[in-house]
Amino acid sequence: MFTGIITAVGRIVSVQALGASSAHGKRLAIETPAGYLDDAGLGDSIAISGACMTVTGVDARASAAPRFTVDVSAESLARTAGLDQTGPVNLEKALRAGDRLGGHMVSGHVDGIGRVTRIEPMCESWLLVISAPATLARYLAYKGSITVNGVSLTVNQVSDNANGAEISINLIPHTMQSTALHTLTVGAPVNLEIDLIARYVERMLGAGRN
DSSP: OBOSSEEEEEEEEEEOOOOOOOOSEEEEEEOOOOTTTOOOOTTEEEEEEEEEEEEEEETTSSSSSSSEEEOOOHHHTTOOOSSSOOEEEEEOOOOOTTTTSSSSBBSOOOEEEEEEEEEEEEEHHHHHHHHEEHHHHOOOOTTTTTEEEEEEEEEEEEEEEEEEEEEEEEOHHHHHHHHGGGOTTOOOOOEEEEEEHHHHHHHHHHHHOO
């Protein structure tokens, strides 16, 4: 489990194919800030831009920068954005018992891919508008929680449309400075995870219909 509170911004520095066909996955090498991997080991879970991955290798004392590797299946690559190319990524280590829950309960399982339709300054903050697919629209609510590329955020407005829904989010300066969201541009795909509670509410409401 995770909280959606980013603990570091890393960078995918290499993407290595694990086989010759598209049915094979890829091995990612991710550089991290100094000291970030001091308590990390093989088999640990780290969310990479919202997608929970298992650490398959750790080099905490690399000459250039500490780095770790993960193996991403073709299935995961097909259902996420940004894990098949080099560039900055949001990182969060798995939640420990007793840790503060600063964001909301996040599973690290990407539910769908949205697309940025607007990102622009608004007073001291930034306005981020994302187009979400129809399969996720019913889970999005005013003042509800949404995870965007691993970041726990609050939905300020929801506008339904024929293709799904458009959500508006306010990004404070701290969020822009402490995550990789400042690299987003109009048209960029983003990983979305709906509020975990919304999944259970839908299941409970639908249980008596069968």
